[in-house]
Amino acid sequence: MATATAPHGTWPSPIDAPLVAAHDGRPEYLGAVGGELWWTEPRPEEGGRRALMRLSPDGGPAAPAVERTVLPAPWNVRNRVIEYGGLPWAGAARPDGSPVVAFTHFDDQRLYAYEPDNGSPEPPRPLTPVSEVTDGGLRWCDPVLLLDRGEVWCVLEELTGPRPTDVRRMLAAVPLDGSAAEDRSRIRVLTGEGPDANRFVTGPRVSPDGRHAVWIAWDHPAMPWDGTELKVARVTAQGTFEDVRAVAGGPEESIPQVEWAPDGRLLFVSDTTGWWNLHRLDPTAPDGARTELCPREEEFAAGVWRIGGKWFEPLPNGLVAVLHGRGSMVLGILDPETGDLVDAPGAWSEWGPALAAADTRIFGVAAGPRTAYEIVELDTGTGHSRVVACGHTDDVDPAYYPEPLVRTFTGPGGRDIHAHLYPPHHPGFTAPAGDLPPYVIWAHGGPTSRSPLVLDLEIAYFTSRGIGVAEVNYGGSTGYGREYRNRLREQWGVVDVEDCAAVARALAEEGSADPARLAIRGGSAGGWTTAASLTSPATEGLYACGTISYPILDLEGWATGETHDFESQYLESLVGPLEQHRERYRERSPMHHADRVTVPFLLLQGLDDVICPPVQCERFLQQTADTVPHAYLAFEGEGHGFRRADTIIRAVEAELSLYSQVFGLGREDVGRVEL
Numbered sequence: 304m305a306t307a308t309a310p311h312g313t314w315p316s317p318i319d320a321p322l323v324a325a326h327d328g329r330p331e332y333l334g335a336v337g338g339e340l341w342w343t344e345p346r347p348e349e350g351g352r353r354a355l356m357r358l359s360p361d362g363g364p365a366a367p368a369v370e371r372t373v374l375p376a377p378w379n380v381r382n383r384v385i386e387y388g389g390l391p392w393a394g395a396a397r398p399d400g401s402p403v404v405a406f407t408h409f410d411d412q413r414l415y416a417y418e419p420d421n422g423s424p425e426p427p428r429p430l431t432p433v434s435e436v437t438d439g440g441l442r443w444c445d446p447v448l449l450l451d452r453g454e455v456w457c458v459l460e461e462l463t464g465p466r467p468t469d470v471r472r473m474l475a476a477v478p479l480d481g482s483a484a485e486d487r488s489r490i491r492v493l494t495g496e497g498p499d500a501n502r503f504v505t506g507p508r509v510s511p512d513g514r515h516a517v518w519i520a521w522d523h524p525a526m527p528w529d530g531t532e533l534k535v536a537r538v539t540a541q542g543t544f545e546d547v548r549a550v551a552g553g554p555e556e557s558i559p560q561v562e563w564a565p566d567g568r569l570l571f572v573s574d575t576t577g578w579w580n581l582h583r584l585d586p587t588a589p590d591g592a593r594t595e596l597c598p599r600e601e602e603f604a605a606g607v608w609r610i611g612g613k614w615f616e617p618l619p620n621g622l623v624a625v626l627h628g629r630g631s632m633v634l635g636i637l638d639p640e641t642g643d644l645v646d647a648p649g650a651w652s653e654w655g656p657a658l659a660a661a662d663t664r665i666f667g668v669a670a671g672p673r674t675a676y677e678i679v680e681l682d683t684g685t686g687h688s689r690v691v692a693c694g695h696t697d698d699v700d701p702a703y704y705p706e707p708l709v710r711t712f713t714g715p716g717g718r719d720i721h722a723h724l725y726p727p728h729h730p731g732f733t734a735p736a737g738d739l740p741p742y743v744i745w746a747h748g749g750p751t752s753r754s755p756l757v758l759d760l761e762i763a764y765f766t767s768r769g770i771g772v773a774e775v776n777y778g779g780s781t782g783y784g785r786e787y788r789n790r791l792r793e794q795w796g797v798v799d800v801e802d803c804a805a806v807a808r809a810l811a812e813e814g815s816a817d818p819a820r821l822a823i824r825g826g827s828a829g830g831w832t833t834a835a836s837l838t839s840p841a842t843e844g845l846y847a848c849g850t851i852s853y854p855i856l857d858l859e860g861w862a863t864g865e866t867h868d869f870e871s872q873y874l875e876s877l878v879g880p881l882e883q884h885r886e887r888y889r890e891r892s893p894m895h896h897a898d899r900v901t902v903p904f905l906l907l908q909g910l911d912d913v914i915c916p917p918v919q920c921e922r923f924l925q926q927t928a929d930t931v932p933h934a935y936l937a938f939e940g941e942g943h944g945f946r947r948a949d950t951i952i953r954a955v956e957a958e959l960s961l962y963s964q965v966f967g968l969g970r971e972d973v974g975r976v977e978l
Contacts, residue, residue, distance in 0.1 A: 306733050311740035311769035311817075312968040314732040317699045318767050323760045324348075324951035329676035330356075330668050330693045332611065335661035336404070337396030341373070342657070342678065343380050344693060351946025352379035355392060355406060358678075358692050370692050373419055378427070379409035382444045384460045385869040386914055386943070389444030390506065390611025393457075397450065405430065405446050405455045405479070412439040413484075414446070414455065414477055429484040430455065430477050437462050443477070445506025445611040452542055453479045456493065456516075458506050458610060467913065470868045471500045474507050474518065476542060493544050494536065503527070503869070505610050510563050514538055515586060517561050517569060519552075519607075524872035527607035528751050528781070528788065530554040533561055533571060535586045550586050551593065557785075559604040564617050570596075570639075572604040572614065577785045579604040581615060581625060583639060596623075596639045603627045605656065605781045606751045612656035616665065618683065624665045626654050630709070630721060630782045631756050634658075634667055636683060647681045649688040650674070653755045666691070670757035672707050695758075702730035705766040707756060714778070714805040718790070721783060722806050723756050725772040726815070734769065739817035741966045742771040742810055744803050744846075746825035746832040750791060750877070753780040764955060768970075770962060771816060777802035777832075793884075795877035796839075796858075796891035799832045804842045820966045823849045824958065826907075827915060827943065830854025834893035834923075837900050848965040850958045852907040853943055856919040857894035859885070867914055894919065897926035903978050904933045905961045907954050909941030932978035934961070 328345030331353075335341070340358040345351065355373040374380065380391045392406035401420045406427075408415055412434075415427040434440030440462035447456045459475040473495025483489035493516075495504065501523075507516040516538050521531040532552035536544035551573065552558050559579065561571040568585045576595070579602045584593040597603075603625055604614040614632075615625040623639055626632040634647040634654050651669035655676065659666045663684040670676040678692040705725040712720040727740045734740065743765065747754045754774040762772045776782065778798040779791025790798050803823060811818035823846050825833045830851045836842050837849045855861050862874045862881050874881070878888060889895050908920045917937060924935055936957055938950045945951050956973045963970040964978060 306731055308735055309732050309769075310738050310968075311727055311734045312962065312966055313970065314729045314767065314769040315972070316703060316729070316764070316767035318703055318760055318764050320764070320952040320955040321948070322698060323764050323955050324948040326675060326698075326760050327948075327951055328946070329655065329670075330678055331655070331657055332390050332392065333657045333659035333666050333668065333678065334392070334394060335659050335666070336394035336402045337400055338661050339402070340659065340661065340666050340678070340692070341392070341394055341404070342692070343391065345946070346376075347946060347948040347951060349376050350940075352376060352409070353381045353391070355380040355404070356692070368691060373404070374417070374427070377410070380406045381409040382407040382412060382442055383409070383439065384442045384444040384458060384610060385503070386867040387609045387869070389458065389609050390446070391444060393446040393448040393455065395448040395450050403448065403450065403479075405448055407443050412442045414443040414457070416479060416481065428481050430479065430481055431490070432484055432487050434462065436464070447506060447509060448479075449509070450479075452476075454542070455479060456507050456509070458504055459490075466864060467866060468864070468868045468871050471495070472502060472504055473500065474504060474544075491542070494547060505607075508562055509538070511565060511567055516544060517563070517586070519558055519561060524875035525554065526751065526873055526876065527559065528557050529876060530556055531558045533558050533569070535569075550584065550591055551582075559607050560612065560614055562615065562617055564639075565619055565621060570615065570617055570623060574785050578602055581623070581637065581639075597625075597637055597642050597644055599627070600784065601627050601629050602632065602782055602784070605632075605753075606749070608749075608752065613658045614656045616658040616660045618660055618665070619662070622683070624658055624660065624681075626656065626658070626667075628782075630753070630776070632782075634665070634669070634681060636665075647688050648686065649679065651679060653757045670755070672756055673701060673704055673758055675758050675760075700730070703767045704728070704758060704763050705772070709756065712806050712809050714802050718778065720778070720802045720805055721776040721780070723754060723774040723776075725762050725766050725774070727769040727771050728766050729769065732769070739814065739820075740769055740771045741820035741822065741962065742773060742807070742816035743962070744807050744821070744823040745772055745774045746777070746799065746803055746823065746829035747774065747780070748825065748827035748829045749781075750777075750779050750795060750799060750828040750832070751781060751788060753782045761955060765959070768959070771810075773806055773810060775803050775806050792876050793879045795874075796831070796835045800836050800839050800842060803832060803836060804845055807845060819847065821846050822962060822965070824852070826852035826854070828855065830915070831856070831893075835891065837902065837904060838893045838896040840899070843899075846902060848903045848905075848961055850905045850907070850961060852954070853909055853912050853915045854919070855915050856892065856923045858888040858892045860894070860919060862888065865916055865919065870914065894923055894926065897923055898928060900927055900931050903931065903961065903965050905957055905976065906933065906935045907957070908935070908937045909943060909945065910937050910939050911942045914943040934976045934978050936976075
């Protein structure tokens with residue numbers, strides 16, 4: 304392709320906003336049902352619903368495996384437990400091989416059962432009642448289907464009053480015959496009464512012999528990446544829990560996942576060494592001694608934002624499939640007896656927490672810098688890997704994809720800052736000599752999370768037009784050990800702002816970016832970092848504009864009833880106890896310094912967001928000087944994070960319009976957002 308010369312930011316691109324929207328989201332929550340793979344995947348074009356899918360067995364060239372939708376629209380396999388949701392389905396095969404699945408439906412949050420291969424299948428039948436307090440006030444997740452008991456064991460989260468923190472959680476047993484759909488008394492409480500009623504819990508994992516159950520629990524103000532407990536109970540013949548006790552964990556030990564090994568010992572991830580590594584213990588042993596199976600300065604898990612993620616999966620032969628790495632995570636097979644770890648072949652550089660096993664096969668969700676997330680099978684017998692579902696397709700010439708760079712920048716005090724750099728890239732255009740590109744700093748959400756190094760068409764949307772992107776895994780991000788994660792303790796609004804600014808300044812100083820055309824953007828906690836950066840004296844004059852999506856803007860309001868229960872005390876560690884540091888809460892909040900905003904900004908918000916509610920955006924706008932150009936786009940039917948295709952299209956195009964106006968790009972191929 305012959306190249307033309309045009310200024311950065313003005314290049315044409317075939318990667319448009321509808322294409323970005325069509326590829327938003329990824330497959331999740333993989334599971335094996337009778338040797339068959341099942342999962343959920345997004346449908347942006349269907350209002351953002353999650354579809355339940357299955358993959359028929361591969362019968363060779365004459366009968367290749369086929370992806371099939373289990374439930375048609377409007378069934379939406381998703382739940383709102385801790386508002387971010389959790390594992391929404393479980394399946395098992397009857398003796399004749401026919402599958403039974405229990406799942407949560409987003410619209411009413413009820414638990415349903417469905418048997419798709421039962422001749423002419425009946426519609427899904429409800430297993431749980433409707434809440435008497437509020438619509439959707441009974442929520443279920445992380446289920447285990449126990450056909451021998453005729454029950455589904457899972458997490459029950461119940462809203463008990465009008466406040467976001469009026470919530471209790473427990474482990475519950477739901478009859479599979481549907482008798483509890485109209486009679487709540489048929490639901491058995493397994494644990495969670497008394498002082499445990501307000502604890503956060505993951506779903507139970509039942510031992511191979513059925514005699515014990517294990518789960519993870521934690522209390523406010525801790526978050527699950529701060530400190531959790533590993534709880535074990537004896538399961539009686541009647542299916543009740545007795546002798547409940549903690550066998551690992553504590554205030555400064557985070558355990559994100561636990562499973563039973565085939566031999567009846569527990570496998571779990573713990574960060575006692577400063578890194579989330581895999582451990583093993585025998586819960587019946589008197590001393591409760593644990594063994595670290597593969598000690599490395601790498602992470603074998605990440606933060607529990609949604610209940611039911613799987614970073615490792617025990618195999619029938621005693622080996623363990625694990626995700627591990629520093630920064631990005633790859634799939635490996637671990638021999639727990641020797642500590643040997645062999646990585647799976649393939650070009651995938653990032654695997655999500657969604658492992659499933661069927662006989663000798665491991666399934667996972669993997670991506671790379673030039674491929675979006677797809678479902679990959681590793682045959683541990685042959686060592687071969689292949690894509691089996693949701694395969695990546697190039698709807699445009701991959702020559703338009705960015706060529707990312709992994710960088711480590713230096714922050715205040717000489718600290719490391721990890722980042723992914725996506726320079727402008729176009730197969731048919733180059734910029735004139737001396738024309739430095741505009742750059743947008745992307746601050747991820749969480750904040751105890753990170754940005755993965757994978758193909759993201761939203762990034763490509765900008766880089767293919769000549770606008771660079773820098774994803775900053777600022778101090779506090781996961782993937783780099785507990786010490787790096789703890790940098791944000793009581794420093795939120797300081798370290799994240801400083802680290803993003805350090806990357807922006809370094810790009811300008813080294814001649815990679817135009818210092819007059821730097822922007823910052825982010826959603827949720829990233830929206831906070833963006834707003835804090837636009838109101839911080841430490842970054843005055845650095846950014847020319849910003850895009851703030853579903854943000855936190857008022858710390859005190861967020862800490863006193865303006866968010867959901869899961870994160871209602873998150874600020875205790877991120878900022879400090881409110882009663883001791885009320886002035887700190889006020890000083891760091893963009894809400895109280897809106898007068899410091901001197902550059903244009905775009906504010907995007909879902910009107911159904913209960914995590915970062917629109918009331919904060921509305922108050923912030925009331926404080927913003929009328930002389931500051933800005934636009935506020937609020938979307939009905941959207942919660943925390945956008946799922947609908949039309950919303951995503953509008954948001955992406957509005958952001959480009961902002962940059963076009965502020966950076967003087969003069970683009971006429973996108974609708975102008977009025978500032």
